[in-house]
Amino acid sequence: MLVHITLLIGALLAGIQGQILQQFTQNPCDSRSTCHECIATPSCAWCYDTVNINTTKRCFQPSYPLPPLDKCDPSKIYNPDNEMIIISNRALSSRTEGEGGTLITEEEQTGGFGGGGGAGGGINQGGGAWESGGTITQVRPQRIKLKLRARQTYSVNMYYTQAEDYPVDLYYLMDLSKSMEDDKEKLSALGDHLAQTMRNMTSKFMLGFGSFVDKVVMPYVSTIPEKLRHPCTGCVAPYGFRNHMTLSTNTTSFSHMVKRASVSGNLDAPEGGFDAIMQAVVCREQIGWRDQARRLLVFSTDAGFHYAGDGKLGGIVKPNDGECHLDQRGYYTMSSKQDYPSISQINTYVKKNAINVIFAVTAEKKEIYEQLKEHIEGSSCGKLSNDSSNVVDLITEQYQAISSTVQMKHNASGSVKVRFFSKCLDSKGREIETNKCGNIKVGSLVQFRVQLEVVECPSDPRDTKQLIQIYPVGLNESLLIDLTMLCDCPCEHEGFERNSPKCHNHGTYMCGICDCIEPAYGPYCECNKDGTSANISTANCINPKNGLECSGRGNCICGKCECEQRNNPEEAISGELCQCDNFSCERHNGLICSGPEHGTCVCGVCECKEGWMGDNCACRNATNLCIKPDSEDPTLICSGNGECECGICKCRETDEGRYFGRFCEHCPFKNCSDDCEKYKECVQCQQYQTGNLTEEECRKCPFTPTSARVVEVDEKNGEVLCPFYDEDDCRFSFVYYFDEENKIQVRAQEERECPATVFLLGIVLGVIAAVVLLGMAILLLWKLFTTIHDRREFAKFEKEAMMARWDTGENPIYKQATSTFKNPTYAGKS
Known part of the structure; x- marks a missing residue:
């Protein structure tokens, strides 16, 4: 139930919004004069009512109500749906x-x-x-x-x-010029491996083989008879393209066919690969492409390619016709008669036959084929080794990339x-x-x-x-x-009436309107360019400013505009070319010209009443709103620093910045003063009961400040912040600004921020006491440390004295007074 109510409200709001938008914007259906023009415009419907021939709005929006004079039979409305x-x-x-x-x-x-x-x-x-x-x-x-x-x-x-096990057709198209001889031998050896690898991906696999060299004309190949038979050692005669092996499930014969194919030779470096690609793509029956299969064309080469226009070098000017030209042996029969195909042709036929081309090229040619693949839909490019030994891995990798992506x-x-x-x-x-x-x-x-x-x-x-x-x-x-x-209406093809009386017998009546036969014209062919109305034509109804007949808001009747009637009776379209109205003027707050009290809309332009000005008459035409109330000069507009526009000061800009403030009273210079000092003492006396003003002077202040715990500045409102310190070294701040009635308003800080009281003597005595106590503590510690050290030394001395042992023998440094010597000649005889 809630969902239904929500949807209903949404629909009603959408309808109301649509009606409002219609009032402010021109209806796109109004300027559509025929049925096919009408239905080619979104949201428009055509009324082909043949009874109500006075209908003025044939093309209309069904979502908006029509006025009574434009009502149409619902069964006669053509509004087709997708x-x-x-x-x-x-x-x-x-x-x-x-x-x-x-x-x-x-x-x-x-x-x-x-x-x-x-x-x-x-x-x-x-x-x-x-x-x-x-x-x-x-x-x-x-x-x-x-x-x-x-x-x-x-x-x-x-x-x-x-799909699982989706069939795959792989046709290997190989360059068999002399330089690819080792590649041919390697492909022959890897043929069975390639077939087995692809069978692991899908059991429904078919493999085919073809080769190419170039056109058999100068300067692509030598036309000397001997060179035409044997262009190089071990080479066969040159040819353009040959289909060696039609796509077949008998993949074992692939290696045999590759081995049997002989190389050939040519003169210039680029090859005739484009001829071969075109034949391999368009010869569907000869190649054997299946209807339901992923078709892979592997193009293997170590050289560049010729394309459309290069055939002129050999005297071949006939463009490639994109047709199949293979004989019973599989040779391309128009090689020397048709030019090479263009890249665009290759792309067209590759797309038409849903074939993925894989360019398997050597490293030195990879860059050019990378650019070529960008112009051929569904193609890719891989790097081929010099002897094609990586061909199986390359094809497998490219196939997986192709099959795992859908574009x-x-x-x-x-x-x-x-x-x-x-x-x-x-x-x-x-x-x-x-x-x-x-x-x-x-x-x-x-x-x-x-x-x-x-x-x-x-x-x-x-x-x-x-x-x-x-x-x-x-x-x-x-x-x-x-x-x-x-893009057209059924009534434009059937049910029309030629030379209808409804068209004054000078036009065809169809879809509810007249298609006049010259020289007749007009909504019902009632006007004539000849006779009495020779000077009257629809050209007189064209508005030169927009090129529309009757400005797109009326009908040209015999050279004169009849303007439309609006759904709102208060709205009217007027003017000789219906160029004027009373509802398209600028609005303010949703009111045209800001309302009838401010102005009226005349031909799309607001005519303001006295005291108002501007495009929408929303501006007061009064300079007194731009004069600062407490200015010393009561005639000074915008403080002399700007101009008064619409009762608002537009401040002047200098090289150092722009003046600002409601009355441009603030300047951009660093040393520029404001009115903070002017209002400081009044704030002090009224808010904090401090300052130099007497009680009588305080009562004469032009304002009474309001309190705020924290003073914040609203720059959009033109507020100015004034911070101060008073004689008690207390900080306070306030802001001032002028309201819409140009009265000064002040918002001050509720309480001053004063520093805390400091007891200086106590701090000094405390410091002295701390120094004395610290000194005494240091002395005590020193005395303690020295005492401990002395006791340890004395104890050490006593311990050493007790452990000492004195020797009782001779003193080694003492010597007796007499010495005894033996006489060596004395033998004890007298």
């Missing part, structure tokens, strides 16, 4: 025939097709969760019919999945704008604008929202029906859209 019909909607495949059928997800079963601006719904065409059959389907839906109005967007949901393309004309949106594989992610998704695995479901818009109706009515193909690059599947652009 419409979609699903023609083919086969379920997506995940397995091919013979593997048990196809699993259909719940989301696919429920459909989900549709778009903004029209009806759309899913159609389940399976009859159950499993659908059997041999057709592989990777794109859903397959075909729809769509009717679109111009300049309206419509979205269609499109699904893609990669959507379209062939719509410039009249239709197509955009793609997707979440890719992140179902919970954000939808982004992209036509490419990667990292896709077998069975992954990718949804694209395709947004279509007819940006303009084609000039040729036959182009209003188009067949648009939206397809994944490199696959032969697509979504076909039978598009019908709703």
